Amino acid sequence: MSLPEVKLSDPKALRGYAHPLRMALIGLLRQHGPLTATQTAERLGESVPNCSFHLRQLAKYGLAERVPGADARERPWRATAHNTSWDDASDDPQVRAATDALSATQLALYTRRAEEFLARRADEPVAWRAVTGFTDRPLYVTADEMGRLTERIEALLAEYDDRVTDPTKRPADSRKVTLVQLAVLTDPPPTEPPAEPPAETASPHSGTAGLTAAGTGAPRAGSAGEEPGDQP
Structure with a gap:
């Protein structure tokens, strides 16, 4: 099944969501909601007025809403969707700046979660220590190939989506695991396009005049041997 999703496109909404407490509130509502502002404050160690303010801001951008029918003063809040997405490929400078700020906030949140896990990892059962942790792998792919790879990963993870919405x-022995996908380019963008190999000049007796190296299936210039992976 496909989980409900909110897609942010307005720079104001993107900047509004780029706040550690707001992200924590949404995560809390998605996992344990509906919750009142008082309950979120108790779980996050924040003041009730502070949580109330940020919950109202999340509602302003369509990420949270009040549960109808409850007492107006302590009416619980709930998340409007299980996923939040945004367009990282926009050419709009304002959108790009806002998504960069949002991604930076998100990365800091992931880093904090990883550090908290490392601090208690020694207390985890051996079975869980064996299957959790960090790894990286270098890939040489085109943008299209990276897109298809991401789609395959998403399709595999979607097999477990119903467990998110239906406990x-x-x-019985399952636990919540946060799987973080980081796809980062480790080389700077090229300043010039790769030079095309010279066209092969055919013999007067040949019937293959004008074929380039690409056309004959020969490897293009500029390819390099695989280098060892490094932590970003």
Whole structure:
């Protein structure tokens, strides 16, 4: 199944979501909501007025909403969707600046979660220590290939989506795992396009005049041997 999603495109909404407490509130509502502002404050160690303010801001951008029918003063809040997405490929300078700020906030949140896990990892059962942690791998792919790879990963993870929304489908010994996907270019962008190899001049007796190296299946210039992976 496909989880409900909110897609942010307005720079104001993107900047509005780029706040550690607001991201924490949305995560809390998605996992444990509906919750009142008082309950979120208790779980996050924040003041009630502070949580109330940020919940109202999340509602302003369509990320949270009040549960109808409850007491107006302590009416619980809930998330409007299970996922939030935005366009990282926009050419709009304002959108790009806002998405960069949002991604930086998100990365800081992921880093903090990883550090918290490392601090208690020694206390985890061996079975879980064996299957959690960090890894990296260098890939040489085109943009299209990277897109298709991402789609395949998303399709695989989608097989577990129903467990997010329906706790009865979770195995008894299952636990919540945050799987973070970081696809980063480790080389700077090229300043000039790769030079085309010279066209091959055919013999007067040949019937293959005008074929380039690419056309004959020969490797293009500029390819390099694989280098060892390094941590970003």
